[in-house]
Amino acid sequence: MSLVPLDDRDGVIWLNGKLVPWRDAKLHVLSHSLHYGNAVFEGARIYGGKVFKLTEHTERLHTSGRLLNMEIPYSVAVLEEATKAVVAGNDLTDGYVRPIAWRGAEVLGVSAAGTKVQVAIAVWPWPAYYADKAIKLKTSRWKRPSPESAPTASKCAGLYVLCTLARDEAIAAGYQDAFMLDYRGQVAEATGANLFFVMDGELHTPTADCFLNGLTRQTVIGLAKARGLKVIERAIWPNELPKAQEVFITGTAVEVTAVSAIDDHAYEVGPITKSLQAEYAKLVRA
Ligand SMILES: Cc1ncc(COP(=O)(O)O)c(C=O)c1O
Incomplete structure (x- = not known):
């Protein structure tokens, strides 16, 4: 596995509706989810340029959010297109996809009322986790x-x-x-x-x-x-x-x-x- 830190790589990340340079995909330290743990995320794999079960993963992201009373502000269809764009934008044929949705820094307190939900999708190369060993x-x-x-x-x-x-x-x-x-x-x-x-x-x-x-x-x-x-x-x-x-x-x-x-x-x-x-x-x- 590469030791290049995940915040210091070349490439693009999809952030709130557009592809941004990898190093610019940042959030503020006062983001609600950083303090209260209420982000939701996914993990999918890309095989031969195609994300396996992309729709199921994207739907699960929506379900995960809903279970936290967090409506994700992009439809499943938009997020699927975004995932394909970020895979293509990083020229990746095999790897991992990490979508994440979190509450922003509009308000900080136990209640999440008033926060805005943000979404990012990142991809990177990721070989077999245990190199096929038991x-x-x-x-x-x-x-x-x-x-x-x-x-x-x-x-x-x-x-x-x-x-x-x-x-x-x-x-x-x-x-x-x-x-x-x-x-x-x-x-x-x-x-x-x-x-x-x-x-x-x-x-x-x-x-x-x-x-x-x-x-x-x-x-x-x-x-x-x-x-x-x-x-x-x-x-x-x-x-x-x-x-x-x-x-x-x-x-x-x-x-x-x-x-x-x-x-x-x-x-x-x-x-x-x-x-x-x-x-x-x-x-x-x-
Ligand atoms: C806690 C936990 N259980 C099970 C799984 C397996 O889920 P999936 O097969 O959808 O990746 C995952 C991975 O997402 C997980 O994080």
Whole structure:
């Protein structure tokens, strides 16, 4: 991954309706969302010049905003065109797209009334996240909150405070990512990806009722069902983990990544994981 800081690059960023030079895409330090965590964002990938599931990602950005009572001032159609323009403007064929919407600096206080919503879309090259290697997860002490305590279906910046804490603790302990439980003690997800378990030829995944129902998760469920695999969405408890023969995570950034261990328990990178990895890789470039 490039070490060039993200605020000091050549290229263009789409900001509130137009492409601006990369280094000019700035916001004021008194922006409401910087203080109160209420920005919403997306992460999509560009494969061969095309953004995979662009409409779904753009619609989810709108939904994320709506869940925070934040109406995004550009339609899905306008944001899709803007994304295509910024991909072309940076001459990118493969990479990552980061749209973000945030509340401006018109007013500062816990209430967001009176703030104006701003939107930016940036793209940059981003190779495979784990270079196709299997990763180790460490159970986190941080728990995903109840939907009664947080807008858990929104890809809201503030919710990532937990993910950053969990992930950095896992990395410091020699793992690649955290394994997160929810407020009930059930298996939830990793810090930026959903979890799947192969148990006796079936695919089990936690019901997405307090975390993001990832677009990759939905795509992989579709791929698995299309090849006749039984997919079971249900409450999964941590004491069931030794019963799994294979574990993998899914997400736009990580795509389909095999898990080789959760804490001390090791897993093989098995045939179901490998074939879903291959099918996903084919689909995104189709
Ligand atoms: C917390 C979290 N869970 C799951 C996912 C996977 O979602 P998707 O497959 O839509 O990228 C992401 C990534 O966006 C995420 O940040």
